[in-house]
Amino acid sequence: MQAWRAFAAMRRRPSQAAVQAAGLIGGALAGGVASAAANLPEDRANAMVHVYDGGGLRASGPAMLVRKKFADTVSLSASYYVDMVSNASIDVVTTASPYKETRKEYTLGADYVVRDATVSVSTTDSKEPDYVAAATSVDVAQEVFGGMTSLSLGFTRGHDKVGRRNEGFFDTATHWRYRLGATQILTPTWLASLNFEAVADDGFLGSAYRQARVFGSTVPERNPRTRSSRAVQFRSITEVAPGNAVRAEYRYFWDTWAIKAHTLELGYSRSFGDPWLVDWYGRYYTQNRALFYSDNALADTTYISRNRQLSTFKTLGVGAKMAYTVKRVPGNYEIKLNAAWERVRFKYSDFTDIRDGKPYEHDTNVVQVFVSATF
């Protein structure tokens, strides 16, 4: 019996570029630096412990990030992320035996400001015993319209080497991501943004271990070797009263595997006095299955998969985040202690738990605890 992994997708991590760009856009816009200059991101150091626990799979580890300005023209960043995975999820447990492994990821980035545009480049490397991924990104954010609008453009290219335990690397996968975004100040207390992202994948896009089911018996899964997807997201954040903000996001996703997904997130943030900042949010996600997905196929088609990530399912999540400012010296440095927790319930419509024959359901918990210092 071959050991295989359900969480095989813990591969490459995103590069920091667009994240920084996104954060920078908000900060630069709000900083009111209109038509004169965009700002380099602040110097910062973060240290985090993250835990994911759900459906029998536990992945945890440390993560850290350091960022520093040099010569006032460029901001360099480096981050390190580790996932220690202990997998006893439904797929693993029903066809193989639980296993443990570690994934390490390194990211290096540079941000450069030219008048009112910010250019960010970054490169990410992720390594696991049977999967190696490398990605490079370029992002440009430009302030226009007196600093009221920020337009951004981004591109990522990733290349992965796919392997199987004890067998070495046997295939590759390449990914291209194109991002377009616009953030707009609507009123002194209302910000909105529109984001679009197109992703194209080419190569081995499945899991080297996962099995599909045809006429009740297991066969190795067969995925298409290309996939192309689009996502459009609209989000808005408004300050409803001093120190209280409400956030709403909606995303529509569609791809060439016939998956259509909707994501809706609503959040409320509040600052209590000076040091405390709390967020609460709810997230609803729904998707319909990929064309070639089947829980138990009754026809032998070219492509077949029983990957529950491609099935029809809904998730409902609630989360809370908290930030406590330990020390703040305005214009100098600030140290914050943060904690975040999200609990999500997954309900699959066409993926059965073969242990009891019922549609599969499970809960996941994500916890993050981290210290962040900006200076």
Place this chain on the structure above:
Amino acid sequence: MRHLLSARARLAALAGGVVLLTGCASVEPWVKPYERERLAAPIMQFSRDGLSAKHFEHVREVREGARGGTGVQGGGCGCN
């Protein structure tokens, strides 16, 4: 491979965007720089901490079929 949006529809959307934005040349920015203090507050940031957002986005991309469009650069190779 079928097109997800016809070429004409794409061009129309972009042309519309250009028209809207060139129209902006005659409209003055209505929120002055000195009125943007409230927007600089931490509660008004879409994403306050990059590392934290990256981790959440990675977890979601791995567990769900959808990816991208969030403003946090999505993670994962799309494989599974």
Place this chain on the structure above:
Amino acid sequence: MKTSMTSLFSLAARWLCAAALAAGASAAVAAATVGAAAPDFTLRALDGPNLRLQEQRGKVVLVNFWATWCGPCRKEMPHLNRLADKYRASGLVLLGINVDDDVRNATEVAAKLGVKFPVLLDTDKKVSRLYDLNSMPSTMVIDRNGRVRFVHRGYQDGYEDQYDKQIRDLLKE
């Protein structure tokens, strides 16, 4: 599929540049007009007394609009301090006008940065609107006759050298 995406992308890139150009043009509208008389105002200073711009006639005045939440403003402060010290005896008056909603933030940051010139408070944004500011920070150099001679939008490295030269030129008049 990839070629149509790259063409979509290049189209978007061109759209972005066009938009930037179009919007950039509109942002260049003048705030305080160079050559015109500087609008008069009276504002309360952080340490108490009111200060009126008209009363500074005969001296060269540099007015700097700033806020605690604006990074470049804080970066500019030490340079303004230096200029205030350097030309005070020669007849320069440096005025900092703070536009924070909360005066306490202004007090805290001004003390932290060791501001050595008067900090005036424009909490209700009246003077900001009067001068039609379109950037933060905004710096205006006013001559001995009360006319606006130079306007600087934002702050970039090297601006302080421009201020220095302009003050020197106006002091000679």
